[in-house]
Amino acid sequence: MDQFTINLLFVGASFALYIGIAIWARAGSTSEFYAAGRGVHPVTNGMATAADWMSAASFISMAGLIAFTGYDNSTFLMGWTGGYVLLALLLAPYLRKFGKYTVSEFIGDRFYSQTARVVAVICLIVASVTYVIGQMTGVGVAFGRFLEVSNTSGLLIGACVVFAYAVFGGMKGVTYTQVAQYCVLITAYTIPAIFISLQLTGTPVPALGLFSDTASGEPLLTKLDAIVTELGFAEYTAHHSNTLNMVLFTLSLMIGTAGLPHVIMRFFTVPKVSDARWSAGWTLVFIALLYLTAPAVGAMARLNITDMMWPNGGIDGGAVSVEAIDTDPRYDWMKTWQKTGLLDWEDKNGDGKIQYYNDANADMQAIAEEKGWVGNELTKFNRDILVLANPEIANLPGWVIGLVAAGGLAAALSTAAGLLLAISSAVSHDLVKGAINPQISEKGELLAARIAMAVAILVATYLGLNPPGFAAQTVALAFGLAAASIFPALMMGIFSTRINNTGAVAGMLAGLVVTLVYIFLHKGWLFIPGTNSFTDADPLLGPIKSTSFGAIGAMINFAVAYVVAGMTKETPQEIKDLVESVRIPRGAGAAQNK
Numbered sequence: 001m002d003q004f005t006i007n008l009l010f011v012g013a014s015f016a017l018y019i020g021i022a023i024w025a026r027a028g029s030t031s032e033f034y035a036a037g038r039g040v041h042p043v044t045n046g047m048a049t050a051a052d053w054m055s056a057a058s059f060i061s062m063a064g065l066i067a068f069t070g071y072d073n074s075t076f077l078m079g080w081t082g083g084y085v086l087l088a089l090l091l092a093p094y095l096r097k098f099g100k101y102t103v104s105e106f107i108g109d110r111f112y113s114q115t116a117r118v119v120a121v122i123c124l125i126v127a128s129v130t131y132v133i134g135q136m137t138g139v140g141v142a143f144g145r146f147l148e149v150s151n152t153s154g155l156l157i158g159a160c161v162v163f164a165y166a167v168f169g170g171m172k173g174v175t176y177t178q179v180a181q182y183c184v185l186i187t188a189y190t191i192p193a194i195f196i197s198l199q200l201t202g203t204p205v206p207a208l209g210l211f212s213d214t215a216s217g218e219p220l221l222t223k224l225d226a227i228v229t230e231l232g233f234a235e236y237t238a239h240h241s242n243t244l245n246m247v248l249f250t251l252s253l254m255i256g257t258a259g260l261p262h263v264i265m266r267f268f269t270v271p272k273v274s275d276a277r278w279s280a281g282w283t284l285v286f287i288a289l290l291y292l293t294a295p296a297v298g299a300m301a302r303l304n305i306t307d308m309m310w311p312n313g314g315i316d317g318g319a320v321s322v323e324a325i326d327t328d329p330r331y332d333w334m335k336t337w338q339k340t341g342l343l344d345w346e347d348k349n350g351d352g353k354i355q356y357y358n359d360a361n362a363d364m365q366a367i368a369e370e371k372g373w374v375g376n377e378l379t380k381f382n383r384d385i386l387v388l389a390n391p392e393i394a395n396l397p398g399w400v401i402g403l404v405a406a407g408g409l410a411a412a413l414s415t416a417a418g419l420l421l422a423i424s425s426a427v428s429h430d431l432v433k434g435a436i437n438p439q440i441s442e443k444g445e446l447l448a449a450r451i452a453m454a455v456a457i458l459v460a461t462y463l464g465l466n467p468p469g470f471a472a473q474t475v476a477l478a479f480g481l482a483a484a485s486i487f488p489a490l491m492m493g494i495f496s497t498r499i500n501n502t503g504a505v506a507g508m509l510a511g512l513v514v515t516l517v518y519i520f521l522h523k524g525w526l527f528i529p530g531t532n533s534f535t536d537a538d539p540l541l542g543p544i545k546s547t548s549f550g551a552i553g554a555m556i557n558f559a560v561a562y563v564v565a566g567m568t569k570e571t572p573q574e575i576k577d578l579v580e581s582v583r584i585p586r587g588a589g590a591a592q593n594k
Contacts, residue, residue: 003398007146010402011409014184015161018413021177042275046282048175049266051182052415053084053283054290057475059185059411060138064386065473066298067305070228070236072246074295076476079250081291083257083479088280091258092267094494096276098582102422103261103486104430110493112575113501114435119508121426123485124261126512128419128426129460131260131478133527135419136464138412141384144340146405151340152465158409159461162416163454175269177417181410186289188407192391192400193293196300199394206296224303230314231306231357232364236299242543249476252550256479259487262415262422301386304393309356309378315367319353319377333392342382343389349374416460420453427452468523473547477519480550484511488557494583497576503565511557515549522546 058080066073098106104124108117136155139162143154190206197209201220214220224236234240257263267276308331312318325331325345337343345354349372356378357364368374388408391401428449433440440448467474485508492499492507499507522539523546524531536545544552565571 001398003401004148006398006402007405010399010406011146014180014406014410017180018177018410021180042270042278043282044179045175045266045270045275045279047182047286048178049263049279049283050286051178051185051410052266053263053287054182054185054411054415057134057138058290058294059189060141060387060408061134061384061473061475063294063298063301064383066295067302067386068381068383070234070299071239072241075246075250076253077291077294079253079479080257081287082250083254084263084280084284084287086254087258087260087263088277088284091264091490091494092276092280094582095264095490096267096270096272102425102429103264103490104426105434107489107493107504108430108434110575110579111489111499111501111504112572113505116489116501116505116508117430118435119505120486120489121430123481123489123508123512124426125423126516127259127478127481127486128261128423129456129463130481131262131475132416132419132423132456132460133463133467134474134478135412135416136460137467137474138384139409139416140464141340141342141382142388142405142408142412144342145337145385145388146402146409148336148339151342154340155461155464158412159457162413162420163457175266181413182286185407185410186286188403188405188410189290189297189387190293192394192396192404193297193300195396195400196304196390196394197296200300200303206300207292210296210299220303221299224299224306227303227306227310227314231310232361232367233358236302245543245545245548248544248551249548252480252483252548252554253476254483255487255554256481256483256550259482259485259490260479261426261482261486262419264490265422265425297387297390301390301393304390305381306356308393309354315357319355321353322347323352325354330395333389336392337385337389340385342380342385344380345378348377354378420456423456424449424453463527466527466529468527476547477523480519480547480553481512481515483550484515484553484557488554488561492558492561494579497571497579499561499565500568500571502568503561503563506564507557507559507561510560511553514556515553518549518553519546 057076062073062076065076095103095106098109104117104120107120108114136159139158140151140155143149143158144151145154147154147157149157193206194204197203197206200214201209201212202215203209203212210220212220214223216223221237225238228234228236239246267279270276270279309320310317311320311324320331325334334343334345338345347354349355351372354377355368355373357368357373357376359365359368359373359376388404391404428445432448433445437444468477488511489504489508492504518540520526520532522532522534522536534540536547539545541549
């Protein structure tokens with residue numbers, strides 16, 4: 001059986017499962033559409049949240065960014081995992097105790113303002129649509145490779161699949177679909193990692209294999225450092241980027257995580273406040289299974305790729321020949337990925353070999369001139385393909401490749417569905433019913449939600465054709481927007497009675513607008529290529545990249561909210577009482593001196 005058929009079997013079976021579950025758990029009421037009837041078990045919800053959380057950025061893109069940058073991109077791991085802890089401790093239990101369906105509804109009621117609710121909807125939609133662009137980018141990469149079509153065709157096919165099961169299932173259908181998707185994606189991620197760790201180090205646990213010795217007796221990371229520096233690249237385990245930007249980026253990911261509406265919504269689906277806490281704990285366990293493996297996947301893949309491009313022991317042994325790429329079965333993965341337009345090479349100097357090195361390094365330029373090279377000949381290697389290509393690079397069995405295909409698609413589709421549900425809930429429940437037509441029927445509200453979701457899919461698909469970066473980079477922009485707009489409002493809404501409606505609205509608008517403008521200045525207005533004035537290689541504010549600005553946007557949000565609140569009317573007493581009732585456990589009383 002050929003690889004294409006195997007891929008179709010794995011992907012087809014997983015899709016049949018997802019769509020079947022969505023039909024079985026089809027939402028028939030607004031409660032089921034928005035919060036799955038509030039009847040989801042904490043373990044089930046933890047698994048669904050983990051699938052919602054571990055998007056295409058985590059499964060497909062993160063290990064690729066770590067592989068080609070090394071230590072500096074460990075910020076993705078620290079920011080996302082640390083942010084989830086913030087969410088679990090500071091927000092989830094209190095929001096569940098408040099008892100509403102959506103984040104915007106909480107903000108509207110807490111800040112006793114329809115305007116605050118509408119502004120929250122706008123912030124949510126901007127952050128979520130940006131996030132969906134990253135997911136659709138991952139969908140296009142995965143579908144393009146495993147259906148052996150162009151990246152554009154893969155993106156359009158993926159959009160149709162998302163539409164099929166997200167629009168009709170609602171939160172109830174999406175929850176149980178995401179449980180299945182988690183099982184698929186974690187299996188697909190860990191099995192190849194175990195195989196590759198055994199191949200390189202003899203250690204079956206990838207996280208331990210990362211710090212083990214290779215067959216030659218040399219530590220894996222030491223060997224990798226030696227190989228990449230020989231080719232003119234930065235040392236893999238060293239810190240090279242600006243420390244201030246690194247700190248701001250990590251902080252932006254952390255507080256952006258805690259402000260992501262599609263993850264927060266998951267805690268509205270459990271029966272009790274204590275269940276929200278248990279859900280958060282279980283989610284962290286399920287997330288850790290992938291996040292502890294990702295650094296090893298990145299490092300081992302980088303070592304395998306470099307060995308394949310220099311199969312005879314580095315520069316002195318000679319680069320891989322064009323003939324080998326064309327005839328050796330070990331290199332079939334390169335020709336397959338070339339069809340997607342995400343991988344390419346060119347024999348620039350006509351010597352019959354493909355030299356892969358850092359041609360921007362001055363020392364390597366001198367070596368290249370001496371050897372007759374005229375530039376890096378691995379002309380394109382999209383970081384988003386690494387995890388999906390990893391089993392092929394390591395020459396693993398065809399069923400493992402098919403499993404990874406299903407896992408990559410599960411990761412992208414699960415988060416896309418959660419985000420689209422957050423968008424549709426904000427539009428139908430908070431905007432249409434909450435602000436425009438409070439008398440709308442339940443049937444009309446469900447229709448509005450599904451129309452909003454369909455429109456969001458179309459917008460995300462269009463923007464996904466020309467994304468502002470790799471999947472994880474685009475997602476980082478979304479985290480920055482959530483950090484600058486939603487997180488401060490939630491924190492102040494729960495822990496401060498001083499912030500009134502005017503302060504909250506001013507803060508959200510200030511954080512969102514400043515951050516969005518900074519991103520557009522670097523990534524193009526409305527992400528249209530060629531309309532940017534700066535780049536992340538040469539940022540507007542010194543070392544601060546667009547992906548790191550969310551932390552500064554959050555500071556602006558907090559500052560503006562407190563200043564404006566101090567200059568305007570005090571928060572009504574009934575709202576202060578509401579905040580106290582949410583924050584203080586039922587039955588708690590003052591300490592007694594006996």
